[in-house]
Amino acid sequence: MVHVGAVDAPVTIDEINECLAECKAMKQKELHVLGWEWEMGLANLMVGQAKAQGIKLLLLAIPREVMEQQAVEKGDIHFYELAYLEVEIKPSRKKRSFRVALTDFVIPNDELIPPEVREKIRKWSDYVDYWAVDWDFQNDTFVNGWTSYRTRRDRTLQLKTDPHVYETPGTHRILVKVIDIFGNDTSQVFEVEVR
Numbered sequence: 001m002v003h004v005g006a007v008d009a010p011v012t013i014d015e016i017n018e019c020l021a022e023c024k025a026m027k028q029k030e031l032h033v034l035g036w037e038w039e040m041g042l043a044n045l046m047v048g049q050a051k052a053q054g055i056k057l058l059l060l061a062i063p064r065e066v067m068e069q070q071a072v073e074k075g076d077i078h079f080y081e082l083a084y085l086e087v088e089i090k091p092s093r094k095k096r097s098f099r100v101a102l103t104d105f106v107i108p109n110d111e112l113i114p115p116e117v118r119e120k121i122r123k124w125s126d127y128v129d130y131w132a133v134d135w136d137f138q139n140d141t142f143v144n145g146w147t148s149y150r151t152r153r154d155r156t157l158q159l160k161t162d163p164h165v166y167e168t169p170g171t172h173r174i175l176v177k178v179i180d181i182f183g184n185d186t187s188q189v190f191e192v193e194v195r
Helices: 013-025 042-052 069-074
Strands: 002-004 030-035 056-061 084-091 097-106 128-134 146-149 170-180 185-194
Touching (some): 002 013, 013 030, 042 056, 097 128, 097 170, 097 185
Antiparallel strands (some): 084 097, 128 170
């Protein structure tokens, strides 16, 4: 079964749950969801939930190139599965201070990566072009609080943020956004308890 998300809205958890219910009712064992944008943190959560229901779920990003006639004619369109990222969030020395370390980034369909690009990849971080952190995500606009990116002259990438100090205690939501070398966006929300 295939579901295509709306052009003007992100694919949501509720939307995928409805599709999974429909799959189950139709006794389908596989669901492919194509989307332009995705609700934060959806990928890791939904793939596990689908698997628990006996359904293989593939989440595929619709590439912007589908809107370019020349790319379509050349057959340059590739749908990539959403990537997976791992982070480590640790308190730092100051009170109410935390750091985020990007510890892993996986592009599931590496066979779709052009051979000339694959030859240049030595480690997982080579797939990351840019990453940023919103230290207090409020379920709306991403507010960039820290960034590391590569430039043409400087190809290094910081994998740990500078410490961030929270003014108030409580539960804060950290959104980590990674842009890979193909321009695909992978975002994940994490909660941290500040004392």
